[in-house]
Amino acid sequence: MNETxxxxxxxxxxxxxxxxxxxxxxxxxxxxxxxxxHSGELTGLIGSNGAGKTTxxxxxxxxxxxxxxxxxxxxxxxxxxxxxxxxVPQSIGLDPDVPLRARDLVALGLDGDRYGIPxxxxxxxxxxxEMLQAVDAQGxxxxxxxKLSGGELQRTLIAHALIAEPRLLLLDxxxxxxxxxxxxxxxxxxxxxxxxxxxxxxxxxxxMNPLLPVMxxxxxxxxxxxxxxxxxxxxxxxxxxxxxxxxxxxxxxxxRILVVAGKDEVHHTGPESEHTAVPRGLG
Amino acid sequence: MIAVIAFVNAIFEPGFFTSEPVxxxxxxxxxxxxxxxxxxxxxxxxxxxxxxxSMGDLGTAGGSGAFLVxxxxxxxxxxxxxxxxxxxxxxxxxxxxxxxxxxGIVLGAGLGIAALFxxxxxxxxxxxxxxxxxxxxxxxxxxxxxxPVFVLLSALALGxxxxxxxxxxxxxxxxxxxxxxxxxxxxxxxxxxxxxxxxVSLSCVTIGAILSTAVLIGPAAAALRLTRRPxxxxxxxxxxxxxxxxxxxxxxxxxxxxxxxGRGWPVSFFVxxxxxxxxxxxxxxxxxxxRHRGRVVSxxxxxxxxxxxxxxxxxxxxxxx
Ligand SMILES: Nc1ncnc2c1ncn2[C@@H]1O[C@H](COP(=O)(O)OP(=O)(O)OP(=O)(O)O)[C@@H](O)[C@H]1O
Ligand SMILES: [Mg+2]
Numbered sequence: 001m002n003e004t005x006x007x008x009x010x011x012x013x014x015x016x017x018x019x020x021x022x023x024x025x026x027x028x029x030x031x032x033x034x035x036x037x038h039s040g041e042l043t044g045l046i047g048s049n050g051a052g053k054t055t056x057x058x059x060x061x062x063x064x065x066x067x068x069x070x071x072x073x074x075x076x077x078x079x080x081x082x083x084x085x086x087x088v089p090q091s092i093g094l095d096p097d098v099p100l101r102a103r104d105l106v107a108l109g110l111d112g113d114r115y116g117i118p119x120x121x122x123x124x125x126x127x128x129x130e131m132l133q134a135v136d137a138q139g140x141x142x143x144x145x146x147k148l149s150g151g152e153l154q155r156t157l158i159a160h161a162l163i164a165e166p167r168l169l170l171l172d173x174x175x176x177x178x179x180x181x182x183x184x185x186x187x188x189x190x191x192x193x194x195x196x197x198x199x200x201x202x203x204x205x206x207x208m209n210p211l212l213p214v215m216x217x218x219x220x221x222x223x224x225x226x227x228x229x230x231x232x233x234x235x236x237x238x239x240x241x242x243x244x245x246x247x248x249x250x251x252x253x254x255x256r257i258l259v260v261a262g263k264d265e266v267h268h269t270g271p272e273s274e275h276t277a278v279p280r281g282l283g
Numbered sequence: 284m285i286a287v288i289a290f291v292n293a294i295f296e297p298g299f300f301t302s303e304p305v306x307x308x309x310x311x312x313x314x315x316x317x318x319x320x321x322x323x324x325x326x327x328x329x330x331x332x333x334x335x336x337s338m339g340d341l342g343t344a345g346g347s348g349a350f351l352v353x354x355x356x357x358x359x360x361x362x363x364x365x366x367x368x369x370x371x372x373x374x375x376x377x378x379x380x381x382x383x384x385x386x387g388i389v390l391g392a393g394l395g396i397a398a399l400f401x402x403x404x405x406x407x408x409x410x411x412x413x414x415x416x417x418x419x420x421x422x423x424x425x426x427x428x429x430x431p432v433f434v435l436l437s438a439l440a441l442g443x444x445x446x447x448x449x450x451x452x453x454x455x456x457x458x459x460x461x462x463x464x465x466x467x468x469x470x471x472x473x474x475x476x477x478x479x480x481x482x483v484s485l486s487c488v489t490i491g492a493i494l495s496t497a498v499l500i501g502p503a504a505a506a507l508r509l510t511r512r513p514x515x516x517x518x519x520x521x522x523x524x525x526x527x528x529x530x531x532x533x534x535x536x537x538x539x540x541x542x543x544x545g546r547g548w549p550v551s552f553f554v555x556x557x558x559x560x561x562x563x564x565x566x567x568x569x570x571x572x573x574r575h576r577g578r579v580v581s582x583x584x585x586x587x588x589x590x591x592x593x594x595x596x597x598x599x600x601x602x603x604x
Contacts, residue, residue: 061463085463092457097507098328099516105456112453113464115446144511145456160460 011038013074014168014200020059020069028224029055032069035219035228037168037200042191044211045204047221053204054090056221057170060202061087073168083113086161090172090204094153096146102156103128103141109160127163135159135189151182155189162193169193169201175210183210190214208235209256235259299536304423308489308550311433312422312528315485316498316554318437320524322444322482323503324517325475328455332500334371334386338480339495341367341393342487347400357432360487364480367393372473422489422532422550436481443478447471452513494551498524501558505565527557 016036022029030052037043047053058064059071062078071078086109100108107128111118118124132141135155140148148156154174161169171190175183191214194201205211208218212231219228220235222243227234234240235257237250251258299305326335342360349359367389374385425433444451450471454461462468479499486495506519531554539547 063459063462083464087460087463089457089459089463092460094457095328095330095455097504098452098455099324099507099511099513100452100456101511104452104513108449108453108456112449112461113466114449117445117448142511 011040013037014039015060016070016072016075017056017059018070018072020066020071022055022059022064022224023067024055024064030059030066030224033221033224033226034069035226037202038216039167039200040195040198041216042194042201042203042211042214043217043219044208044215045202045219045221046206046208046211047204048206051221052224052226053221054172055224056219056226057087057089057172057202057204060168060170061085083164084167086164086166086169088154088157088161088169088171088174090176092153092157094146096144098144098146100145101142102137102145102148102152103132105145105156106131106137106159106163109163131159131163134162134193150177151179151186154178154182154186158186158189158193162197165197167199169199171201171203173204173206175203175205187211187214299533302536303427304425305532305536307425307427307430308422308532309529311425311430312489312532312550313525314433314437315482315489316502316524316528317521318440319482319486319495319498320502320506320520321517322440322478323499323501323524324506324520325444325451325455326479326499327503327507329451329475331476331479332496333383334476335479335483335499336496337371337386337390337393338364338367338483339487339492339499340390340397342484342495343492344393344397344400345484346487346492347397347404350404351400355429357429357484357488360484360492361436361481363393364484364487365477368473368476368480372469372476422535425489433485436485440478440481440485443474447475447478448513451475490551490554494555497555497558498528501555501562502527505558505562508562508565508569523558523561527554527561530557 014037017033020033021031033052033056035043045053045056055064059066062071073084107118107124109131110124110127129138132138135158137152137155137159140152140156143152145153145156158169158171158174161171169190174186174190178186187210190201190203193199202219203211208215208231215231217228218231218234219226220240220243222240223245225243227239227243235250237248240250240259241247246261249258249260251260323335326332341363345359345361345363346356347359348363349356370389371386374388450461450466450468453464454466454468454471458468461471483495483499486498490498502520502523503516505523506516509519510516531550534553535548535550538553541548
C-alpha cells in the first residue's frame with residue numbers, strides 16, 4: 001500500500017518503517033512492512049492474534065533488529081537512548097508487593113532509567129502532578145499500583161509514558177480488559193493527547209471498532225504483512241483479500257463494517273470473525 | 284532514678300555493653316542485618332526469594348569448603364555465592380520461569396558440594412563444630428580484625444542497590460518498559476544478584492546459612508506491608524532488620540541466665556523468631572489500616588459509593604488541552 005499524504009496534513013513525519021522484514025527462529029514474522037507515523041495523528045495497528053503487532057512495536061523500540069529494511073526516526077537512524085518514544089506494553093503482570101503509588105510510577109517515567117537515588121525536588125513533583133491531572137488520575141494518585149483497576153493502571157501507564165515528553169507514543173492493546181466506558185475514556189484521552197501535544201500515537205487492537213471515530217490512519221496487519229493508509233483506502237475487499245492471501249468480504253451492516261472470510265474459502269488463517277466498523281461520515 | 288537503674292539492669296544483664304564480643308556482635312550483626320534487609324526489599328519485589336534462599340545454601344558449600352582448607356568462612360561464603368549468582372544468570376533464560384529452573388539447578392549442585400564438604404569436615408576433625416558454625420552462624424566469635432572487611436562488603440552491597448535504585452524499580456514494574464527506555468536489564472539484574480550474594484554471605488557468617496533467607500526476606504516483606512512508597516519501604520526494612528538483630532543479641536546474652544539450661548540460646552533463633560513476630564504484626568496493622576480506610580471512604584461517599592474507591596469521571600478530552 002502506498003503512503004498517500006492526507007490532504008491538509010502538513011504534519012511532520014516522526015517515524016517510518018521501510019520494507020521491514022524480521023526472521024525469528026527460522027520463521028518470517030514480519031514481511032516487508034512499511035508505514036509511517038506523523039505528529040498529531042493517531043494510527044491504529046489492527047490485526048488478529050499472532051498477526052505481528054507486538055513484534056512491530058519491538059522493532060520500533062529497537063528490542064528486535066530487522067533482518068531487512070529500515071526504521072527511521074524523522075528520517076534518521078535510531079538514537080541510542082531513546083527518550084523520544086513512550087511505550088505502554090500489552091500486559092505488565094504487576095507484582096502486588098511493588099511499593100509504588102501511581103504517582104511514583106509516573107515519576108519513574110521521568111528518570112527511571114537514571115542511576116543513583118533521586119533527590120526530592122519541587123519541579124519534579126509539580127511535573128508529576130500536572131501529568132496526573134492531564135490523564136485525570138488525581139483520584140488514585142496515592143493508590144498502590146498493584147491495586148489499581150485496569151482502566152486506572154492504563155491511565156497511569158499513559159502518564160508514565162507521556163511525562164518524558166516523547167514525540168511518539170506506542171500503546172500495545174491498551175483497550176484489552178477495559179469495559180466500554182473505560183474504553184471510550186482511554187480512546188478519547190489518547191486522541192486529545194495526540195492533537196494537543198502534537199505527537200504521533202500508535203495503538204494496536206484486535207478490533208477497529210472503538211478506534212474508528214478517532215483514527216487518522218490504519219495499519220492493518222495479517223500474518224506479518226501490513227497495509228496502511230486511511231480507513232477508506234485499507235478496509236476494502238481488494239486490499240484486505242490481497243493482504244490475507246484469500247478472499248475476504250467487507251460488509252457494511254447498520255453503519256458498521258464486518259470483515260469476514262469469504263464463503264467458499266477453505267478454512268485458513270483468516271479473519272474468521274473480525275468486526276470492524278467504519279465511522280459515520282467517512283467516505 | 285534507682286528504679287530506672289534497676290529496670291535497665293533487669294533488661295541488660297551485667298557486662299552487656301562492656302563485653303568485647305557483644306560489642307562486635309552489635310556492630311557487625313547490626314550492619315549485616317541492615318544490609319540484608321535493604322537488599323531484600325528488591326529481592327521480594329523482583330520475585331527472587333528463591334534465588335536468595337539458594338545463595339544461602341551455596342554459601343554453605345563455600346563456608347564448609349573454607350573450613351576444610353582452614354580459611355575464614357566469610358571468603359568461602361562470598362566466593363560461592365558470587366559464582367552462584369553468575370551461574371544463575373548464565374543459565375537463566377529471559378523468562379522468570381527459566382530463571383527459577385536455572386536457580387534450582389545451581390542450588391542442587393551447591394547442596395551436593397555442601398553435603399560433601401560438611402561430611403569431610405565432620406569426619407576429619409571429628410567434631411560437629413564446623414557444621415554448627417556454618418549453619419547457625421557465630422555472631423559472638425567474630426574477631427575485631429574482621430570489622431573492616433564487613434564494613435567494606437556492606438558498603439559494596441548498599442552502593443550497588445543505591446546506584447541501581449530507579450532501574451531496579453522500573454524493571455520490577457515492567458522489564459519491557461525498562462529495556463525500551465534503554466536500561467541494560469540483564470546487566471542490572473546481574474549486578475543486583477552480586478549485591479544479593481554479598482548480603483547473603485555476610486548474614487551467613489553472623490546468622491547462619493540456613494537462616495540467612497529469613498533476614499533477607501523477613502524485614503523486607505514486613506516493610507512492604509507497612510508502606511506503599513519505595514523510599515519508606517527501604518527505611519522500614521532497615522529499621523526492622525537492625526532492631527530484630529539487636530534485640531536478638533540482647534535476648535541471647537540474657538538467656539545465659541535463663542532456666543533451665545543456664546547456658547544460653549542461639550542468637551539466630553531469637554532473630555528469626557522476632558522477624559516472624561514483626562511480620563505478623565505488620566500484616567495485622569496493614570489489614571486494620573486497609574479496613575479503616577475502606578470504612579472512611581465508603582461513609583464519605585454515602586450510599587452511592589460502590590466498591591469503596593471513588594471513580595473519577597473522565598470526559599474524553601478533559602484536562603489535556
Ligand atoms: N521471539 C520469537 N521467536 C519466534 N517466534 C516469535 C517470537 N516472538 C513472536 N513470535 C511469533 O510471531 C508472531 C507474531 O507475534 P506477536 O506477538 O507480534 O503477535 P500479536 O499481533 O501481538 O498478537 P496478540 O494479539 O496475540 O498480542 C506469532 O506467531 C509469534 O508466535
Ligand atoms: Mg501482542
